Amino acid sequence: MSFSSSPVVSLRDVAIYQDMNTILSNVNFDIDKGEFVYLVGRTGSGKSSLLKTLYADLPLLTGSATVADFRLSKLPRQQVPFLRRKIGIIFQDFQLLVDRTVSENLSFVLRATGWKDKSKRKQRISEVLMQVGLDAAANKMPHQLSGGEQQRIVIARALLNEPAILFADEPTGNLDPQVADGIMQLFQEINNSGTAVLMATHNYEIINRYPRRVLKCESGKVLDSQVEAFTLTNGF
Numbered sequence: 001m002s003f004s005s006s007p008v009v010s011l012r013d014v015a016i017y018q019d020m021n022t023i024l025s026n027v028n029f030d031i032d033k034g035e036f037v038y039l040v041g042r043t044g045s046g047k048s049s050l051l052k053t054l055y056a057d058l059p060l061l062t063g064s065a066t067v068a069d070f071r072l073s074k075l076p077r078q079q080v081p082f083l084r085r086k087i088g089i090i091f092q093d094f095q096l097l098v099d100r101t102v103s104e105n106l107s108f109v110l111r112a113t114g115w116k117d118k119s120k121r122k123q124r125i126s127e128v129l130m131q132v133g134l135d136a137a138a139n140k141m142p143h144q145l146s147g148g149e150q151q152r153i154v155i156a157r158a159l160l161n162e163p164a165i166l167f168a169d170e171p172t173g174n175l176d177p178q179v180a181d182g183i184m185q186l187f188q189e190i191n192n193s194g195t196a197v198l199m200a201t202h203n204y205e206i207i208n209r210y211p212r213r214v215l216k217c218e219s220g221k222v223l224d225s226q227v228e229a230f231t232l233t234n235g236f
C-alpha cells in the first residue's frame with residue numbers, strides 16, 4: 001500500500017505521438033487521488049492517444065510523467081503489468097471473453113495478476129460484482145447480458161485490484177442515454193469511495209449533469225478548466 005500524498009497522475013512538458021506525428025505537446029497537469037476528471041475534444045484531437053500513453057500502451061518519449069507512482073519515461077516492458085495492476089482501463093467496446101462466464105472472465109484477470117488462492121478469488125469476484133450491482137450474474141455468459149450490464153462487468157473487472165485510478169475511454173459511447181446515466185452513477189459511486197477517474201467522453205449531457213473538472217484536447221494542446229475558462233460547445 002502507498003501512503004504518499006503525491007498526485008495519482010502527473011505530467012510535465014509531455015508530448016504525445018502517433019507514429020512520427022506529434023498529436024499533443026506541452027501537456028502539463030496533475031490528477032489528485034480521488035479526483036474525477038473529464039477528457040474532451042473533437043474526434044482525432046488526441047484523447048485516446050493521451051490515455052494510451054498514461055496506461056503505457058504508447059511510450060512516453062518527451063517530458064516526464066508518473067502514474068500511480070510509476071515513472072512512464074523509459075518504463076521497462078516488464079514493469080507494464082505492475083503499472084496495470086494499479087490502474088483500471090475501460091473502453092467503449094466491452095472486450096469481455098465471449099466464451100467464458102462472467103466469473104471466469106474476472107477469475108482470468110485475478111489469476112493473471114497473482115491471485116493464487118481460489119477462495120480469495122471467489123470472494124473478490126463476489127465483492128466487485130456486488131459493487132456494480134450484478135452479483136446475480138456470476139454464472140452468465142456475456143451474450144446473456146445487456147450492453148449496460150456488460151459494461152458493468154467490465155467496470156467490475158477494472159476494480160478487481162483496487163486501482164488508484166480508472167482510465168475510461170468513451171465508456172458510455174455505445175449505450176442508450178438512460179443506461180449511460182446508470183453507468184455514470186456507478187462511476188460517481190466508485191469515485192466517492194476514493195478511486196480517481198479520468199474519463200474521455202463526447203457526451204455533453206453527462207458533463208452537464210455531473211459537472212467536474214474538464215481537460216480539453218484542442219489544437220495540439222490540453223486545456224484545463226482548473227487553469228483557464230473555455231467553452232464546451234457542440235462537438236467540443
Ligand SMILES: Nc1ncnc2c1ncn2[C@@H]1O[C@H](COP(=O)(O)OP(=O)(O)OP(=O)(O)O)[C@@H](O)[C@H]1O
Pocket residue numbers: 018019023041042043044045046047048049050217
Ligand atoms: N494507431 C495509430 N497510428 C497512427 N495514427 C493514429 C493511430 N491512432 C490514432 N492516430 C491518429 O492520432 C490522432 C489522434 O487520435 P486519437 O484516437 O487519439 O483521437 P481521439 O481524440 O481519441 O478521437 P476519437 O474521439 O475519435 O476517439 C488522429 O489524427 C489519429 O488519426
